[in-house]
Amino acid sequence: MKKEEELRLIERIKEGETSLYNQLVSHHSPKILSIVRGVVRNREDAEEVAQDIFVKAYFSLKGFRGECSFSTWLFRIAYNMSISKTRSKKKINVPYENIEQLQDNSSSDIDIIEEREKMVKILYEAIETLDPGDRFLVLSFYNHNKSIREISEICRMSESNVKVRLHRIKKRLSLLIGDKIDFCYG
Template sequence: MQTGPVDNEIINRVLQGEQALYAQLVKRYTPFVFTIVLRYTANREDAEEIAQDIFVKAYRSLADFRGESKFSTWLYTIVTTTCITFLRKKKVPVHSLDTEQIFDLADNQNSTFKANQVEQKSKVQVLNEALRLLSIDDARILALFYQAEQSLEEIGRILGVEPNTAKVKLHRARQRLKEKMETHFAEVVEELRG
């Protein structure tokens, strides 16, 4: 739920000299950007650095935003190109955590959390780990649809494919995610079903 001025209004006001309003866009889209960046790098410090770089690039390019699509769609393009450039420069190795490490991490959470909050967080962590096991293309389309809440038409525009092709890619990515969850995180899948 978006409160306050809509993105295009904020952008127009920033371009007219009210630069401080850009902070509203940063606040609004930080979770979106950070979630996608974490798909490319599991290192939180790198992710924070990349996210900051993305918002600087977006600010510098704000005059190029034409409003033909959602701001999030335009921003997503900057996110992916920045992440890919970072990975090429750094040549980051991809690692996956095994199930035991994930549950150890969940068990070591601050004890002031309620039990269900820790359980919910561990399920989110497991889902994020399963997403990291997918190809970048599969993780990207799932993030666009579920986390960025982009329509199939917008996803098609971002990926340069027809909406029906985006729908097929999304369906296949869901299937592969389901397979990864059942293969690597069977206990969590059983808990979710039960």
Template sequence: MTIKQDQYYIDQVLEGNTNAFTILVDQYKDLVFTLALRMLKNREEAEEVSQDTFIKVFKSLQKFKGDSKFSTWIYKVAYNTCLDRIKRNKRQQQVVAIDEYTEKYVKSIDNALNNMVEEERLLAIQDCINFLPNDDGFLLTLYYFEEQSLAEISNIVGISANHVKVKLYRSRQKLATILKERLEPEMIEYYEREKK
């Protein structure tokens, strides 16, 4: 949906046509759910947070000034709603160590992934993103799958674009560790089959 189309439906809702909000929900519900699932790692909670996000968006729609894209504003509401849920649940995040070993194998993992069929590669990456801590998966999803700019992500999560860049770098390193752990056994098995 374009910025103009978003604004048209926002104006319709603000003028009292609450049915127009359904179109906005339909446009962004899958994305909000995906982002919530990446952060919360629980389908039911992601569904609840998605609903809460749209309730908050509806109630505060008049506060949207159009300084950013509507999608960026929704992502920010979703992100903050997820953070509230995480704080409420007091969950422990899984920590992935980054060491020299990880950095050394980032390139070999990239080479191995390039040999996979594109669809398998995408599924493998998305599967491994689920093992990342909440924020890391959220940032990688926004940047790589939703193609949000550093500035847009900065606006969503409330940190500087440079800090987003650093966090993305660290998230990629953590992802490389997970990819190595999960994909290396498959690669070894593949090469052993090829030798026979």
């Protein structure tokens, strides 16, 4: 959905065509579910939180003035609600085995595939050790291609603060992955 199209849709919803809201839900639910699952870790809780995010967004739609993209605005709600959820729930570590394995058919070398699999596991476990706010940052930046500026708007931090936090996380992740990356990528 293009930005102008989305803004027009939001205006129509604000004017009373509330049945159109399911189009926004369908369009944004994959990304919202993805980021919330990454932060909350429990699948059932993540789906509950994702539903609540869209409900809250619906009732707060009048406050959306289009200064940022709807996705950024929605991510802001997602950030606040997922962090609140993690605070209210005991920390759960989801084992790596529950995550679908990536079948990398691009390389015929079994060693590379196995090593890559190990790297993904190490990275996953490293992300598990991060606090929820940092996990949100990492997943927004790497998985959802949010820029530093967008992340600063979402998390209500300065851009420099976001850069510092990302740099710290990246340093930590790189220490764990280390030179093994060169093995995977030649």
